[in-house]
Amino acid sequence: MLLQDKVAFITGSASGIGREIAFTFAREGAKIVIADLNQEAANATAAELAATGAQAMGVTVDVTQEDQVNQAVQQAVDRFGGVDILISNAGVQIVHPVEEFEFADWKKMLAIHLDGAFLTTKACLKHMYAAGKGGSVIYMGSVHSKEASLLKAPYVTAKHGLIGLAKVVAKEGAQHRVRANVICPGFVRTPLVEKQIPEQAKTLGISEAEVIKNVMLKETVDGEFTTTADVAQVALMFASFPTNALTGQSLVVSHGWFMQ
Numbered sequence: 001m002l003l004q005d006k007v008a009f010i011t012g013s014a015s016g017i018g019r020e021i022a023f024t025f026a027r028e029g030a031k032i033v034i035a036d037l038n039q040e041a042a043n044a045t046a047a048e049l050a051a052t053g054a055q056a057m058g059v060t061v062d063v064t065q066e067d068q069v070n071q072a073v074q075q076a077v078d079r080f081g082g083v084d085i086l087i088s089n090a091g092v093q094i095v096h097p098v099e100e101f102e103f104a105d106w107k108k109m110l111a112i113h114l115d116g117a118f119l120t121t122k123a124c125l126k127h128m129y130a131a132g133k134g135g136s137v138i139y140m141g142s143v144h145s146k147e148a149s150l151l152k153a154p155y156v157t158a159k160h161g162l163i164g165l166a167k168v169v170a171k172e173g174a175q176h177r178v179r180a181n182v183i184c185p186g187f188v189r190t191p192l193v194e195k196q197i198p199e200q201a202k203t204l205g206i207s208e209a210e211v212i213k214n215v216m217l218k219e220t221v222d223g224e225f226t227t228t229a230d231v232a233q234v235a236l237m238f239a240s241f242p243t244n245a246l247t248g249q250s251l252v253v254s255h256g257w258f259m260q
């Protein structure tokens with residue numbers, strides 16, 4: 001098993017991509033911390049994992065709140081003895097044209113995606129460095145870490161920013177054998193995307209089918225959505241890679257929507 005007894009702290013893992021990563025890592029022997037704003041769903045997901053024989057715990061956390069993040073990471077350390085892998089994945093989407101974007105919504109987006117990444121990284125790095133066993137920090141970026149789309153100013157800004165953070169953590173973490181990388185998925189049919197389809201249809205004045213075909217999947221090589229399993233496989237590769245050879249990178253998994 002690739003992650004035997006590694007402890008993975010995964011934010012936003014009560015749903016969608018994070019949830020899939022949790023189950024994938026558990027099958028590889030990892031101990032899983034489901035860290036999510038949604039307490040009920042976090043505990044239910046941890047219970048489902050435990051029912052498969054995995055070691056798992058749910059913790060309630062708003063990743064924008066420093067005290068809550070520190071407490072949640074401490075709970076994980078108290079239960080499992082440390083943190084080896086951080087997946088900073090919690091995220092939301094709010095779409096408007098720039099001239100109509102409420103400042104409060106802009107700040108909320110940057111707080112969840114960037115403050116959340118910073119606070120969870122800071123809290124986990126301390127434990128990784130102290131344990132001296134190395135570690136892996138993985139940020140959930142997006143094709144929007146590389147490309148822009150209409151209506152997504154704060155999301156695109158934040159997702160680009162995660163690449164900068166990962167590069168700094170890669171440099172600072174190297175001496176402790178802590179690696180940092182970014183996964184950049186194309187559109188994945190999670191609740192986050194299901195919500196956007198009708199919103200974009202309304203804002204752009206087109207049908208929901210047109211949003212899928214002509215907006216979301218237009219630039220892919222085959223008109224296909226990326227799946228949560230596709231993203232989880234990339235996360236597993238980053239998490240289990242043994243050396244600093246693979247650090248400071250961002251990998252796009254998007255059916256060729258973005259090619260670099």
Ligand code: NAD
Nearest residue numbers: 012015016017037062063089090091142187188190191192
């Ligand atoms: P999702 O809505 O299925 O899951 C997001 C989870 O994050 C939820 O469980 C939610 O409760 C949690 N969350 C939201 N705000 C939080 C907060 N402040 N603190 C803690 N938890 C919080 O979404 P998803 O599609 O699985 O998205 C996961 C990540 O993947 C996000 O960062 C998103 O930007 C990124 N992403 C998604 C897609 C896609 O197409 N779905 C593509 C590229 C990147």
